[in-house]
Amino acid sequence: MGLVALVVVGLLVADLRYSQLGTARAFLDTLLIPVHTVADIPAAIGRWQERHLRSRSSLMEDNDHLSRENLVLKGRLQQMASLQANNARLRALLNSSALLRDDVLVAEVIGVAPDPVRHQLLLDKGGSDDVYAGQPLIDADGLMGQVIEVSEFTSRVLLITDATHSVPVQVNRNGVRAVAEGTGSLDLLEVHHVAATTDIAEGDLLVTSGLGQRFPIGYPVATVTRVERDPGQAFARIEARPAAALDRARHVLLVFARGDVAEVNAEAGAGG
């Protein structure tokens, strides 16, 4: 019994303090993929129904909607090309290298952490697709989180709302820097240690600042929903709502930052 206690405490410390169990964990995760697959069956049936048992009219409606959206996006993209060329020329004038667009890989969410306090996703892409620990994850609307563990065919993602996650951000309007921390609630981030006099207001968009050299610069993270300034407190109490659909997204994008994130971010900072 004493031995049992010793082993368990040893494992706890090894994992918690020194993160020494990554390989063993990845191996076991691969071994347990069948359990995830079986647990996914109800959702898979739901998807199959959605795909095969839909009325013609709803499909046509969808199609119409997508064509319209596509037209709008293409329209915006026309300007994008000239703006990008413009940007590259201006950056050349400033003697800084051109910002490259990041590559992305589409992944599918195949599992969520069963514990409601733990905000993690399991993706169907892993080491065999060059996914790496620390890789940022986005959806159509904003930053979702980062990869924390890679096994051969799957990877585990920590969402930005997990209580153990923090992301360096800046206010898009004026560049004020802060750190957005997860709270364990899926629609709430808290921004701590911002002086009460700082210019930050409801409705401000927070984007990744690139500090900390983990996330590429400029991805939307959250919108400020509440700013409370108590004269008795040194810091303002700021709440924000994540931009990404953290509990709904089925398909997500893994971002491969071109080159060294730190270098690209430094260039962007120097140029902007």
Next chain:
Amino acid sequence: MVEQQARGYWVILSSFLLAYVLAIVPLTGLAAWLRPEWLALVLIYWAIALPYRVGLATAMLAGLGMDVLEGAVIGQNMLALALVVLLSRLLYQRLRVFSIGQQALTVFFLAGVHQLVCQWIQTVEGAGARSLWFMLPAITSAVFWPLVLVTLRRARRHFEVY
């Protein structure tokens, strides 16, 4: 005795696999908070029914799998389940003669211990709960105990696992 002990490993194993699946089937909203601790329930049953076969080693192995599935710190479920099995083995002679209601009450207590231990370790990790909702599974585990008991007892007798 030695010959009998070799019987029905697969029944025990598949009950654990089923508990794993039930433990990670995606649930949303309140249902996620109410999810019973299936693995602890199955483990308690086997620890009471076959205390000479299912003990600490089984609890540790099952806990290790759960830690990996849940993405928890390795050792969290191992410790919690080891404690649960230890307590059930202390109590198994009494538990066997208890009425189902008394058993459910004991299970409530055991699942509560499980939740508390998990909560302590999560708090050390920095992912502690902000309310007492994490204790809800103790109640639902007690509610689902009769179902687990009847199902596993039937399986055990049918497949003659001794």
